[in-house]
Amino acid sequence: SQQGEEDPQALSIQEGENATMNCSYKTSINNLQWYRQNSGRGLVHLILIRSNEREKHSGRLRVTLDTSKKSSSLLITASRAADTASYFCATVPAAGNKLTFGGGTRVLVKP
Amino acid sequence: GAGVSQSPRYKVAKRGQDVALRCDPISGHVSLFWYQQALGQGPEFLTYFQNEAQLDKSGLPSDRFFAERPEGSVSTLKIQRTQQEDSAVYLCASSAMGDPNSPLHFGNGTRLTVT
Numbered sequence: 001s002q003q004g005e006e007d008p009q010a011l012s013i014q015e016g017e018n019a020t021m022n023c024s025y026k027t028s029i030n031n032l033q034w035y036r037q038n039s040g041r042g043l044v045h046l047i048l049i050r051s052n053e054r055e056k057h058s059g060r061l062r063v064t065l066d067t068s069k070k071s072s073s074l075l076i077t078a079s080r081a082a083d084t085a086s087y088f089c090a091t092v093p094a095a096g097n098k099l100t101f102g103g104g105t106r107v108l109v110k111p
Numbered sequence: 112g113a114g115v116s117q118s119p120r121y122k123v124a125k126r127g128q129d130v131a132l133r134c135d136p137i138s139g140h141v142s143l144f145w146y147q148q149a150l151g152q153g154p155e156f157l158t159y160f161q162n163e164a165q166l167d168k169s170g171l172p173s174d175r176f177f178a179e180r181p182e183g184s185v186s187t188l189k190i191q192r193t194q195q196e197d198s199a200v201y202l203c204a205s206s207a208m209g210d211p212n213s214p215l216h217f218g219n220g221t222r223l224t225v226t
Contacts, residue, residue: 030212042115042202042217043154088153097167097211098144101153 006089006105014110019076021105023089024069030094032065032072037086037104046074046087051094079109113137115218117203123224124193132188132221136205143186144215145178146202154202160186161209193225 007022025032031050035043049056049065049072056063062075076083086104093100116135124130136143142161146154147170156170162183171178175194180186190197200222204215 033214035217040219042219043204043215044217045214048214092211098156098159098170099211099215100156101146103153 006087006102008105009103010106010108012108012110013079015079015081017079019079019083019107019109021074021087021107023072023074023102025072025089025091025102026070027091027096028094029067029091031092032063033090033099034061034063034072034074035088035090035101037088039085043088076107079107081109081111083107084109115203115205115216117201117218117221119221120219121222121224123226126195126225127192129189129191130193130223132190132201132223134186134188134203134205134218136184136186136203137207137216138184140205140207140216141209142206142211142213143180144204144206145186145188146204147172148200148202148220150199157188157201159211190223193223195225198223198225 005024031048033048034046037043047058047063049063060077065072086106088101088104090099090101118133144159145157148154158178159167160180163180175191177189200220202220204217206213206215
């Protein structure tokens, strides 16, 4: 079973546009992480936001976390063709010991 | 330094065969995870090691699946009597800390196809 659900499932944008994807989860968490996966490759960690943080930035990435709504968003600004990938949110339940992933958002950035 | 290495990259097995998938984590990493990823889906947790101890194997789908990490470094995921539903990408990940909240470093996976 998957803890998180991403929305939308797929997203197609033009290079230079912003891409926003959302993640909802079910249980209390210690932190929430976002990963990227290029086709045929493993996942790459992008950013971690702790449960006591509301917003975090890393380069062109902006992540928000709303623990009251059990949701997070990932914004990629000024997208590039190289951002084409699947993006996954992942959480460890507060009482758990394993990172659980959502179903992912497939992002296509057209040049 | 080298990242997480998995071998083989691709494996085709006839139904009923046994397979063994290998994971070389980043040197010195304490935690090692195995995930199964079906096409178009997110990774699903299989099992977790801290050093050589298998602390959680709740995600293993059946008793045909077995994982080990005898010396606390390299790990092997073995699937006995493979079935078509075992076809998936098997991902290994490691982290430096024993804290499950730490970011994971993934290998590129082994794509298993059972015919």
